[in-house]
Amino acid sequence: MQYVVFQDWKSCAKGSLEKIDRETGRVKGSEKKQLLDLDESPNAVTLVFHLKIPVSQVCQLTGMQAILEHAAGAIKVHLIDLQIRNGMQCTILMRALAARAVGLLKLTAVGTKSKSVIEKTGGRLMSFSQSINLPFSFNELCFRI
Numbered sequence: 001m002q003y004v005v006f007q008d009w010k011s012c013a014k015g016s017l018e019k020i021d022r023e024t025g026r027v028k029g030s031e032k033k034q035l036l037d038l039d040e041s042p043n044a045v046t047l048v049f050h051l052k053i054p055v056s057q058v059c060q061l062t063g064m065q066a067i068l069e070h071a072a073g074a075i076k077v078h079l080i081d082l083q084i085r086n087g088m089q090c091t092i093l094m095r096a097l098a099a100r101a102v103g104l105l106k107l108t109a110v111g112t113k114s115k116s117v118i119e120k121t122g123g124r125l126m127s128f129s130q131s132i133n134l135p136f137s138f139n140e141l142c143f144r145i
Contacts, residue, residue, distance in 0.1 A: 060089040068096050075103040084109035087121040091128055098134040105129070106137040115142040 071077045077097060081090070090107065097105050107125065109118050122138040129136030 060092055064092045067093060077102055078106040080108045080110060082110050084118060084121050087125045090125055094129055094134055095132060098132040104135045108139045108141060110141045112143050118142060
């Protein structure tokens with residue numbers, strides 16, 4: 001058994017972009033909360049951000065590539081995501097694993113926020129996995145702090 005740890009660089013990039021927006025006056029105090037909530041559901045704004053801002057894509061691709069390299073030849077892959085959000089980053093990995101004919105991708109999402117958000121994300125990922133014929137299992141662990 002091999003363990004691979006990937007730090008979510010998207011969070012780091014997002015924090016940098018938010019700081020730039022605050023310092024340039026593009027985001028005011030009341031707008032900041034809205035900006036932070038954008039990644040909880042794959043709405044149009046989130047998708048446009050993902051497509052138009054290359055930092056987001058590069059960070060996600062780099063992390064998923066590291067996981068793929070360490071999981072080369074694996075029949076089953078178990079990924080534990082500590083910040084699942086809307087799961088967009090997982091679709092990159094899912095497509096690559098489907099192309100490799102992996103026997104099962106098991107994803108465990110660990111969160112401290114809304115369980116319903118994590119469940120909706122799991123449902124979307126389950127639907128996506130079925131569309132690409134990837135055997136997939138989704139579990140969520142929610143903790144109150």
